[in-house]
Amino acid sequence: MAGILDKINNKELINDEVIATDLLVSAKAAVRNYSVAITETASPEIHKIIKRQLNDAIDLNHKVATYMIENxxxxxxxxxxxxxxxxxxxxxxxxMPTDSQ
Structure with missing residues (x-):
């Protein structure tokens, strides 16, 4: 377990770019998933909730992409x-070294 924590705490491996890229990939996946989910629901209430979550995911994607472009x-x-x-x-x-090296 210490090996995993050492990697997480290694600032050469985990930096703003790694975190922002991971967040951007996750936001893009959320947009895709919510887009599919909204087409699969018949309930107006659920549709409204998913639409709000989809819009939030789109906003997050835009904010992260803008941050990454500006930096x-x-x-x-x-x-x-x-x-x-x-x-x-x-x-x-x-x-990068691997555990087997």
């Missing part, structure tokens, strides 16, 4: 720059 963590308007950024992160991940 140059996400390059939504420059595909080449985003690909280069992602490749650099992938190279960093491949260089």
């Amino acid at each position: 140059e963590l996400y390059h939504a308007y420059d595909v080449k720059e985003q690909v280069d950024h992602d490749l650099k992160k992938a190279e960093t991940a491949l260089k």
Whole structure:
């Protein structure tokens, strides 16, 4: 268990970019899931609740994406720059030690 906690507390591994990216991915998944769920309900009350949650998820996605764009963590308007950024992160991940090393 200490190994997991050491990884969580390692500021080189867990930083604003990692947290924001995880939050963005989760918000996008929530938007997709609520979009499907709203089409599956017949109850007007449930429909209203899911619609509100969908709108909240869309707002969260927008806020996180805007934060990431403003802080140059996400390059939504420059595909080449985003690909280069992602490749650099992938190279960093491949260089990380694993438990077996």
